[in-house]
Amino acid sequence: MDILARIQNEQGQFSQSEKRIADILLNDFDFAVNASIVELAERAEVSPPTVTRFCRRLNCQNYADFKVQLAKTMFVGARYLNPGTKSTEPADVAEDIITKAQNALFLFHRAFDAAAAQSVADILSKSAMIYAFGSGGNSSMIAHEFQNRLFRLGLRISSSTDHHMQMMQAAAARPEDSVIGSSFSGRNMELVRAFTMAREAGATTIALTQADSPVAKAADHVLAIDLPEGNNIFRPTSTRFVYLALVDILANLAAYQNRAQSTVTLRHIKHQLVAYRDEDDKQLLGD
Amino acid sequence: MDILARIQNEQGQFSQSEKRIADILLNDFDFAVNASIVELAERAEVSPPTVTRFCRRLNCQNYADFKVQLAKTMFVGARYLNPGTKSTEPADVAEDIITKAQNALFLFHRAFDAAAAQSVADILSKSAMIYAFGSGGNSSMIAHEFQNRLFRLGLRISSSTDHHMQMMQAAAARPEDSVIGSSFSGRNMELVRAFTMAREAGATTIALTQADSPVAKAADHVLAIDLPEGNNIFRPTSTRFVYLALVDILANLAAYQNRAQSTVTLRHIKHQLVAYRDEDDKQLLGD
DNA sequence: TCCTCTATCTAAATAATTTTCATTTTTCGT
């Protein structure tokens, strides 16, 4: 667990002095990461030994160790608070986009619910048939990605981004099938309808979406993704990276559920690709 | 520029002692990040002052500053060397995938060619028509993503993942058009054919692919993406994250090229979405 | 060969951190 998470975890149990130190860390990490123990102590209006004790409390060996941990975490984690650059210089734009993507992944990882992911992977790997639904640019990408990743494991899957088709497939679903749908906003009411229909048909429904949203409420299982979004209209949604990572994770876990079958199917696909266009066997699976 | 890059940059100009220090940093950062100046000096068989001078040389104020910089960089950068976990525990799988994605983004950022990106964005924003090509699970995602991102800016774009359609569109392209294609492996020979045809038709061709690959050679402009891939067959290609980021960057830069037009088009799309299904105006653009 | 410049070291000085111990504050039972 990273140090910021540890701090937030213990928030309640801090003493007055410790709370002041934690506040500085959380609000002005740039200062904290560069400060000596005396500077940090002064700013928090505590004595240096209190800072040392604070570090120990957080399972750090000493102040130096603490700073290293802080620096490690913060690089990815804390820039979130900084408003993204307004520059239109290519280098700045790239940095902004990349940092935000890394941060989104970082925040997601922190909140990741391994048990929920595992149980969804179980369901997927045991489904007789999987339907993957999503609409709009982003969620339709995720639906396709599910298909792209799961068919390789020998799972039966069909993705659809068309509401009418989704409704028909949901109606055709059976109790041994599952329907997995994504909605970044959680307000795709068509997906809600498709879930509802699938549940009536007895299928298991799984949502990748915001917690407590209409879509989340309509599904049997929810993998919640709640991330702050930037507000530059040109720069939508680093959240895509997180959804993509989640697809990766689920596909991996599903593969491990039935490794033998997955390996065989992958080998077939690979063999076909190599024979077809890549003699030296370096082709990635699916360009 | 991050500190590791700086070290690699100066490799040639280091003295004997400095080289020994640099070696330790590069090979055993885990030690370096936790070592005191004396420990590091001992291990490098130099005196502490030499280490201090080494830090200064790298534009750090002092050893503490140096360590902070090192820790910042290393968190994301250096885990690359570690073999990913072989564990199938959900938490480990997630950590592995996320770390690799962050690392891929990090490495990409380091090697990012801002000028090349800017000039491609220029071309895109000035094209009368854009054709986005890609095949296989990953590159087809990128082709669709180009469409998803660029149509919002008021650009005319059609994406295709079907080789026959690609060939027809390439043949139909005109000198004021551009063709942008992606191939993770660089060996999609069908894309090479499509590029060749498009160039014969006078259109500008742009490749997102590995440097010096057949695809790269077939295009007028190349945005090179060369990343090491893991070798767990269940875990293809954190490179997808990088391609996606690059699409983001290009779309942003293109948007800035013609901000007025982009804003108007985005407002229209947004207006339509809000009217259609999201009264409280929180809908992201495209689920 | 000798000089100069650089790289490097040792030792001293300084600065930072931790430990120890005394004091204060808080908590909790009566």
Place this chain on the structure above:
DNA sequence: ACGAAAAATGAAAATTATTTAGATAGAGGA
């Protein structure tokens, strides 16, 4: 509300880490 015990905190001392200063050795050029 009171007092004892426990916890929290700070001052000062001790320790440790880092930097500076000055000295020395070695490389390269006249």
